[in-house]
Amino acid sequence: MGEKGLLIVVSGPSGAGKGTVCQEYLNSNSETFLSVSMTTRLPRRGEIDGVDYYFTDIDSFKGLVDEGGFLEYARVYDNYYGTPKNIVRENLLKGKDVLLEIDIQGALQVKERFEEGVFIFIVPPTMEELKNRIVGRGTETAEELLKRFKSSYEELNFITRYNYLVVNDNVKDASDRIKSIIIAEKCRVDRNKNFYRRLREGVCDDISFFG
Amino acid sequence: MGEKGLLIVVSGPSGAGKGTVCQEYLNSNSETFLSVSMTTRLPRRGEIDGVDYYFTDIDSFKGLVDEGGFLEYARVYDNYYGTPKNIVRENLLKGKDVLLEIDIQGALQVKERFEEGVFIFIVPPTMEELKNRIVGRGTETAEELLKRFKSSYEELNFITRYNYLVVNDNVKDASDRIKSIIIAEKCRVDRNKNFYRRLREGVCDDISFFG
Numbered sequence: 001m002g003e004k005g006l007l008i009v010v011s012g013p014s015g016a017g018k019g020t021v022c023q024e025y026l027n028s029n030s031e032t033f034l035s036v037s038m039t040t041r042l043p044r045r046g047e048i049d050g051v052d053y054y055f056t057d058i059d060s061f062k063g064l065v066d067e068g069g070f071l072e073y074a075r076v077y078d079n080y081y082g083t084p085k086n087i088v089r090e091n092l093l094k095g096k097d098v099l100l101e102i103d104i105q106g107a108l109q110v111k112e113r114f115e116e117g118v119f120i121f122i123v124p125p126t127m128e129e130l131k132n133r134i135v136g137r138g139t140e141t142a143e144e145l146l147k148r149f150k151s152s153y154e155e156l157n158f159i160t161r162y163n164y165l166v167v168n169d170n171v172k173d174a175s176d177r178i179k180s181i182i183i184a185e186k187c188r189v190d191r192n193k194n195f196y197r198r199l200r201e202g203v204c205d206d207i208s209f210f211g
Numbered sequence: 212m213g214e215k216g217l218l219i220v221v222s223g224p225s226g227a228g229k230g231t232v233c234q235e236y237l238n239s240n241s242e243t244f245l246s247v248s249m250t251t252r253l254p255r256r257g258e259i260d261g262v263d264y265y266f267t268d269i270d271s272f273k274g275l276v277d278e279g280g281f282l283e284y285a286r287v288y289d290n291y292y293g294t295p296k297n298i299v300r301e302n303l304l305k306g307k308d309v310l311l312e313i314d315i316q317g318a319l320q321v322k323e324r325f326e327e328g329v330f331i332f333i334v335p336p337t338m339e340e341l342k343n344r345i346v347g348r349g350t351e352t353a354e355e356l357l358k359r360f361k362s363s364y365e366e367l368n369f370i371t372r373y374n375y376l377v378v379n380d381n382v383k384d385a386s387d388r389i390k391s392i393i394i395a396e397k398c399r400v401d402r403n404k405n406f407y408r409r410l411r412e413g414v415c416d417d418i419s420f421f422g
Binding site for chain 1: 332334335337338364367370371373374375376377378388390391392394395396398399400403406407410411
């Protein structure tokens with residue numbers, strides 16, 4: 001079943017913990033390929049090309065944009081960030097699932113170009129909990145926190161554009177739910193047309209068996 | 212999440228092993244309610260009312276048909292068989308999942324009346340395997356076997372009316388896939404509108420926290 005891999009797009013509001021959930025998922029599903037973004041910003045200390053990002057220059061990035069080489073991209077201040085299409089496609093064709101942990105704007109772009117992806121929205125169990133998590137980071141002023149919280153709140157509006165909503169009440173449970181979603185998606189009838197065709201074709205020589 | 216239970220409709224061609232898979236599922240998911248059919252045929256030795264079937268008479272059965280009291284029903288020779296709607300609904304409202312193991316014609320009737328059900332089609336891994344299973348029963352003549360096999364083959368045409376296709380290569384694995392499907396379905400955004408609404412409403416009193 002499911003000859004091709006699945007593109008799993010995980011996003012959610014700031015503070016919902018999508019990064020931790022994705023890491024947990026990758027730890028227990030090591031055959032899943034994590035998509036790495038390409039960026040024009042300079043590497044920070046310790047960042048490795050091809051692991052943290054693919055680092056490139058603006059001209060190459062724009063060239064790739066013109067070729068339609070990104071599943072999504074965005075400019076953030078003076079830097080570009082994007083998801084190169086080729087590496088995702090190669091892995092999917094090899095039968096590997098590809099995980100894309102990405103912000104909401106990026107996810108919506110991917111959805112336009114790759115509708116057959118599985119779009120998962122990670123949410124906190126309550127807004128109270130989201131607040132605690134945002135405060136827990138402890139690196140920001142009250143104003144910054146409020147801004148972040150309001151922005152997360154606004155982002156909840158995009159839930160309806162996703163296929164699945166996964167509550168991150170507990171990282172392990174949330175990761176297990178994603179696993180179930182992937183197993184289920186691979187059982188979807190519309191993803192198994194080839195299997196179904198082969199099953200029916202397999203009968204032709206057999207039917208004489210009984211006669 | 213998922214306040215209401217799910218109606219899980221499992222069917223598939225004769226010989227695919229849907230009965231065994233459903234039994235395995237119920238054994239490991241004891242909180243799931245198995246729907247029991249109602250019939251006008253007489254109880255056979257050892258059959259228990261309310262367990263194997265709800266036994267009733269033709270007038271009562273037809274009365275219930277007229278009231279729209281069945282999710283599906285059929286006449287087989289001189290007897291009627293059907294799935295009473297009330298018991299299913301009561302359990303779903305209590306938050307219980309309800310499993311309906313049913314033939315394809317019945318499943319298609321249920322789909323017309325209860326679109327939000329989860330429709331699962333159990334298939335053998337190959338038609339060769341289906342043949343072996345049908346022959347393995349050893350109670351029928353070659354002609355009867357051929358007829359049964361051809362009928363199973365025709366039934367494969369209905370796969371496309373289902374949401375999920377579960378290959379019964381191994382009973383435990385097939386049952387686990389159904390479990391994943393149920394978990395995934397409960398994460399579907401369109402099944403969680405209430406959760407999402409509550410999550411957004413929960414914010415109103417909180418936002419002053421930061422200021």
